[in-house]
Amino acid sequence: MVNSNHNQTGTTRDTKVEQELNALRGQYELLRDRKVRTEQDVTNLSSQLETLKEQALAQYGTSDIKELQALLEEKRLQNEKVVAEYREHIQQIQVDLAKVENPSENE
Structure with missing residues (x-):
């Protein structure tokens, strides 16, 4: 009987760990997507900055x-x-x- 109770407790622990793992995977996916978007934003903003620097240099002689x-x-x-x-x-x-x-x- 003790083994049976211990086995259920182990199963409950395993289930909790699995649930937490799934939640962490979900968070990871959200963070990964956010990272990709942020990297794209940085790339776009860097490109815009370079364009603006070129325009300032052409128009005002300095950037x-x-x-x-x-x-x-x-x-x-x-x-x-x-x-x-x-x-x-x-x-x-x-x-x-x-x-x-x-x-x-x-x-």
Whole structure:
């Protein structure tokens, strides 16, 4: 009788081990698929990065991020200057127009 009980316990243990093994296999398959997708993503992103570097080099003469950031800052400063000059121009037009529309106020 003791052997019979021990045999059932062994079978239960074997079943648990088999179930865990199947669960681990399922996890392995999911991780393997995820790894493959991640590797494909890395390959695609690396290719896109190289394309962007080539475009930056052709368009701006560099693909160095610090140099590109400096160029961007330079362009921003230029844009701000142009906008400020345009604002002043518009304001002067408004002043001149007010003088024409209301000549008595300017005397």
